[in-house]
Amino acid sequence: MEFYKVAKKHREDNEYMELEAIKQKYDDYLDSRLDELWEIAKYVHSNPELGFEEEKACKVQCDFLRENGFEVEENLGGLSTAFKAVYQYEPGELTVAVVSEYDALPEIGHACGHNLICTTALGTAIQTKKYMEEQKIPGTLVVMGTPAEEFGGGKIKLLEKNAWDGIDAILFMHPTSDTTRLAGECMSSTRIKIEFKGKSAHAASHPSKGINALNAANLYFVATGLLRQHTKSDFRLSGIIDSGGNTTGLIPDFASVEGSLSCFKSSDLEDYIERVRKCAEGAAIATGCEVDIEFIPGYLGRVPNETLSEVCRKELISIDEPVMDGMPFDYGGEDLGNVSRIIPICNPYVTIFPDYKISNHTEQFRDLANSSAGKRCIQVSSKAMSRTAMELFKNPDIVDAAKKELQERMKDE
CATH class of the missing domain: 3.40.630.10 (Zn peptidases)
Structure with a gap:
């Protein structure tokens, strides 16, 4: 042998x-x-x-x-x-x-x-x-x-x-x-596009008649910033305010956000998408805006x-x-x-x-x-x-x- x-x-x-x-x-x-x-x-x-x-x-x-x-x-x-x-x-x-x-x-x-x-x-x-x-x-x-x-x-x-x-x-x-x-x-990823729609008004004489879309966009970033404490360490969320008004004299009636979301597991990505969606919806509710949210699939x-x-x-x-x-x-x-x-x-x-x-x-x-x-x-x-x-x-x-x-x-x- x-x-x-x-x-x-x-x-x-x-x-x-x-x-x-x-x-x-x-x-x-x-x-x-x-x-x-x-x-x-x-x-x-x-x-x-x-x-x-x-x-x-x-x-x-x-x-x-x-x-x-x-x-x-x-x-x-x-x-x-x-x-x-x-x-x-x-x-x-x-x-x-x-x-x-x-x-x-x-x-x-x-x-x-x-x-x-x-x-x-x-x-x-x-x-x-x-x-x-x-x-x-x-x-x-x-x-x-x-x-x-x-x-x-x-x-x-x-x-x-x-x-x-x-x-x-x-x-x-x-x-x-x-x-x-x-x-x-x-990482798996998705792109994010969010549009907040409010109501324009003169910022000095009639601010109470406006609905500030830029406030909604800022509130979205606050909400997602607080979200980070409750995610795994690989959670990555980035974004910019692409549009937030045309002049300081008017309440912005439109603001748009572009961003990306990524993490390692695709199952986690689906969970994070829903949490980010709720942050955007919550920001809209809090400021009285309407919101359109689009998640564009990236690479798995x-x-x-x-x-x-x-x-x-x-x-x-x-x-x-x-x-x-x-x-x-x-x-x-x-x-x-x-x-x-x-x-x-x-x-x-x-x-x-x-x-x-x-x-x-x-x-x-x-x-x-x-x-x-x-x-x-x-x-x-x-x-x-x-x-x-x-x-x-x-x-x-x-x-x-x-x-x-x-x-x-x-x-x-």
Whole structure:
């Protein structure tokens, strides 16, 4: 029996070394294409396009994927800058998707590093395809081109069009200025629009005849401020008075409030929505105003998947990339969150090496996304995600376990 255990371990060690040698071969292939990929990243960076307008970024990706043997469907889900690219050596039981996003921010351009995200998707795609093709691996590899992450929720619109159907697991990279990590939870959110309607009157001669809508807006902020004591620590509520009168000589007959509400659990979000609604209604009653309240759904929080993330963690370590422990949460949000509630995701955040931690959506982050650190981010991310895809195609049971984990996590939502 002891001999059997030793022989079994020796066989497993040999299999690991053989697979590692295969992965290294395709890492080398990625390196041979890195300069070509970097040119695409720089092109997207120098041609920033807002959500649903990413014509150049969409075209350069679709052209590249076609040239590299993928079948490309454009106008996916009726969105002119969405696409789906597919490669299949032969049919198999698993479909793995690599997600690309490529919209920029108004005025500041690619300050969230989406030029790195989309190019990493291309790098992961060609490295994984090369492996599947040469090693004769059954299964389907997909690149999902998803527009308008910053404003518009392209991934959510594609969900509504059933464009994600048939996908078993998702790989998606985001750059960070922090240590490389595997993403944990992020926040669910909703936008808030409130309009208070009162009655105008001269502020000096007939104030008693007016109904002050601005008072209602101020009272709303007092009420929601007091609400904070009775919420969980992750409760986030922000807002501004968008309109509150036109002149100091008149009682304001109209005031509008815009804001956002976020927290980690979607069930808590629904509870907070109703509490905030009551604050607005109470403010209206107290001041004699009428009120219109609208909650506009935002992005649902990301549901992390430890099963897939640990595979990617191992691959990052294998290529000598330091990785933060655990799966840290984020206070932001992304439209991948909605998808992560249906399909298990692996979401590495890969560093772009600043000397100090900086926030994305800044000029510094934008510049780093077009630097040698950005090029290295593409290199590390593409290798790690491709290696992860190789493991999944070789061991589909991992994806079965990831799906079970997702089901368990959703019970807490």
